[in-house]
Amino acid sequence: MTTPLAEAASSNAALRALLHGLPGVDRVGADQRAAMLGTRSIKTTAKARAIDLAISMVDLTTLEGADTRGKVRAMCAKAVRPDPGDPSVPKVAAVCVYPDLVEQAVQALGRSGVRVASVATAFPSGRSSLGVKVEDTAFAVAAGAHEIDMVIDRGAFLSGDYRKVYEEIAAVKAACARDGEGEDAHLKVILETGELATYDNVRRASWLAMLAGADFIKTSTGKVSPAATLPVTLVMLEAVRDFRAGTGRMVGVKPAGGIRTTKDAIKYLVLVNETAGPDWLDPAWFRLGASSLVNDLLMQRQKMATGRYAGPDYFTLD
Numbered sequence: 194m195t196t197p198l199a200e201a202a203s204s205n206a207a208l209r210a211l212l213h214g215l216p217g218v219d220r221v222g223a224d225q226r227a228a229m230l231g232t233r234s235i236k237t238t239a240k241a242r243a244i245d246l247a248i249s250m251v252d253l254t255t256l257e258g259a260d261t262r263g264k265v266r267a268m269c270a271k272a273v274r275p276d277p278g279d280p281s282v283p284k285v286a287a288v289c290v291y292p293d294l295v296e297q298a299v300q301a302l303g304r305s306g307v308r309v310a311s312v313a314t315a316f317p318s319g320r321s322s323l324g325v326k327v328e329d330t331a332f333a334v335a336a337g338a339h340e341i342d343m344v345i346d347r348g349a350f351l352s353g354d355y356r357k358v359y360e361e362i363a364a365v366k367a368a369c370a371r372d373g374e375g376e377d378a379h380l381k382v383i384l385e386t387g388e389l390a391t392y393d394n395v396r397r398a399s400w401l402a403m404l405a406g407a408d409f410i411k412t413s414t415g416k417v418s419p420a421a422t423l424p425v426t427l428v429m430l431e432a433v434r435d436f437r438a439g440t441g442r443m444v445g446v447k448p449a450g451g452i453r454t455t456k457d458a459i460k461y462l463v464l465v466n467e468t469a470g471p472d473w474l475d476p477a478w479f480r481l482g483a484s485s486l487v488n489d490l491l492m493q494r495q496k497m498a499t500g501r502y503a504g505p506d507y508f509t510l511d
Contacts, residue, residue, distance in 0.1 A: 198440060201404055205356035212355060212400060218392035218428055227423035230467055231460045240459070244494050245283050247458040247486075248275060250476045252310055252447070254289040254484050256317075256415070262297045265290055269301035276491050285487065286476040287340060291316075292333035299337035310340035310381070314365060317385075317414035319344035323361055330368040334378045341369055342381045344414060345398065347388045355401055362405035381409035381447055381480075386425045387417040395425055399432035409445035415482065420450025423464060430468040446473065449482025455493040458486060 201211040235243055253272050255264060269288055276282045287308040288298050298309045311333035315321035321329075330341050343365050349357040362382055369378040382402040386395050402410050410429055413420035426448045433444045446469070448461060458481060465473050473479050495501075 198404065202356070202359050205354065208355040208359060208401070208404075209353065212397040215393075215396055215400060218396055220392050220424075223392055223424045223427055227427045227464065230427075230463050231423055233460075233463045235459055235463070241494070241497055243459050243462055244455060244490050244497070246474065247455070247462060247481060248490050248494075249283040249286060250479055250481050251285040251487055251490075252287045252289045252449075252480050252482050253285050253487065254415070254449075254482060256289070256291060256312060260291065260294060262294065265294050265297045266301045269298055269307070271487070272307045273302065273305045275487055276495075279495075282491065282494065286480055289340075289342065289482070292329060292336065292338070295333050295336035295338045308339040309337060310342055311336075311338040312342045312344075312414075314343040314361075316342070316344055316383075317416040319346050320348075323364060326361065327364055327368045330365050334369055334371065338378055339376070340379045340381060340409075341365065342383055342411060344383045344385060345402065347385055350394075350398060350401070351389070358398075358401055359405045362402055362407060366406040379408040380406065381411045381445075382407040383411045383414055383449075384429075385414055385417055386412045386422075387419045392424070392428050395428045396432055399429050400436065403432070403436050403442075403444050407444060409447050409480070411447040411449055411480075411482065413448075413450040413482075415450035417450075421448035421452055421482070423460060426461065427464060427468055430465060430473070433473070434469045443472070443478065445478040445480065447480040447482055449480075452481055452483045453485050454489050455486075458490065 201207050253268055255268055272285045272288050284307050287310045289310040290298050292311050292313060295309055295311045313329040313333050314326035333341060345358050366380050369380050371377055384398045389395050389398060399410050412425055429446050433446055437443050465479050
């Protein structure tokens with residue numbers, strides 16, 4: 194990390210100077226570029242590869258108050274074998290659940306290679322004390338979570354208290370450590386971009402999260418509208434690209450919420466390739482937060498293989 198970045202967290206004033214010194218986002222330009230990239234057409238073999246890549250990047254997610262152990266087990270089975278009738282379909286990247294269901298997911302997934310992610314830090318509002326947020330995180334990590342999805346304090350960010358947001362992310366990152374007993378959990382920081390109002394704020398929040406130690410930056414909880422959009426994801430991809438150029442550290446990106454169709458998923462893959470570059474076209478660095486997307490990807494995959502669509506009830510409903 195360069196000296197100016199290393200010193201940025203020394204005070205709220207220093208953070209403000211760095212974040213407000215970032216280049217402003219040309220909103221019209223970002224909207225137009227995202228729209229243009231969204232028109233790219235991918236056919237035949239390239240489309241088939243894109244569909245499999247998108248499946249391998251999905252975080253299958255259930256975050257409802259009515260979630261049960263049985264629902265989690267069923268989702269884990271789908272994560273490992275999205276189409277039980279076709280073993281060539283790749284596994285998804287992860288299953289995302291509430292902390293109290295992490296242990297169930299870990300047991301169900303076993304050694305499949307599918308990771309377990311868990312939301313923490315008073316998801317989705319983030320309105321709780323730092324102590325509760327750290328304890329929430331530590332509970333999920335102790336239960337076996339490989340990844341933690343935390344939400345930032347949007348109130349603190351929007352009021353300019355960047356130091357508070359930074360310290361909370363850093364504290365949660367520390368709680369992701371396993372103290373030498375296996376790989377530390379990766380931290381995905383949710384910006385809730387639908388509440389940040391401007392692209393400039395999205396860029397600042399992205400840099401703030403990365404400075405504090407985020408392994409991934411994520412658009413949304415899926416509980417606020419708008420959730421993921423192509424222009425917002427473009428701004429975040431530019432941020433991770435520029436952050437690596439300035440620090441040498443690579444950070445992942447996860448758009449989440451509202452991504453439902455194969456056409457949507459491919460638009461995001463094109464955006465990644467053309468903005469951050471092909472290094473990010475890997476589940477280790479790019480994820481799609483979605484629940485219903487996988488079924489559409491499977492339908493399109495079967496259409497390409499057989500020439501006909503499966504019925505809407507052919508695949509399991511989530």
